Amino acid sequence: MASAAPPSRASYESDEIEQMSSASSEEVPLTLKKEPIVIKGIGHITLFGLNSRFDTEFPQTLIGRVAPEELSATLKRINLVLKRHVEVSGRWLACGLLLCCCSLGCSLWPVICLNRRAISALEKTLDYENHHLYHKLGLHWSLGRSNADSRLTEYVLLLDFIPKIPLLAPD
Template identity: 50%
Template sequence: MQVEDDNISAIHEYPSESQEYDPFFGIPVPDPVVIRGATSSSSIFGLNNRFQDDFPAPLTGRVAPEEFQETIGRINSVLKKSMPVNMKWFICGCLCCCCTLGCSLWPVICLSKRTRQNVEKAVEWENERLYKKLGLQWSLTRYRGGGSPSLTEYVLVIRFLPKVPIDRPD
């Protein structure tokens, strides 16, 4: 799922308690797995510089822990390459903000958007390579933070795709 920055309706709440059902089989579809940013990492405009690499229990039996670690490693490497540059531009922009009337923060905003696009490309590549075959779909999604509705963060969401019935015609 692509998230547009200007569309405030694209901001979702954390997965709710309501249960979804598979339209063909009528069996419940498990709730999505949410992978948040590491707690000790820095964040610029809601995007952390690394995601947690702990293997979630709901993925047991669906994907190997090694494959999961490899995917998180690829995503974290994309973030590791770009976030230090973003942080330097952010500090420089904050120092020059008074003199430039806030225009010095535009490079950080552009770099942050490029970083999100690179992470989304890496996630899509992983989906096509492995996860759609396993009935999973990863996405980078913007969620509302804990207490305040104005605070948002980017998280990785793993959704379980419904099984395709092979006994029914198209």
């Protein structure tokens, strides 16, 4: 009886090269990007699309990604920034509306500028939170616009998932 000789090392290497070339010719499946979590405003006052308060309820999709205490602390900071800016903007809006007829609408410019300042302060707060905690957890806060009606837009908080870079995928 003839015994079969074990395959040589060269045949193993050629098989591995064939497998690697066939794997590299196929496209590496990209991870599907998850839809961002949208946190809408629930406050009583909305000025130029910016609500006075955002919902602090913990979304179920974040279980295991971030602690509920950290998320609630972030949302409290955001709501504090909004509270300060919306109260001041509301007072200026009331004064601007009283003087609107006399100034031909120019008295509303301070309210528009204050709204831009509030959005800037909110984006700075979100940037601070991203750099100190959320980028390490694979999350990213941003301020986005949502169409509430056909003509009205409102600002919402978006919590995106940062896709992980596949380290073992070929270049």
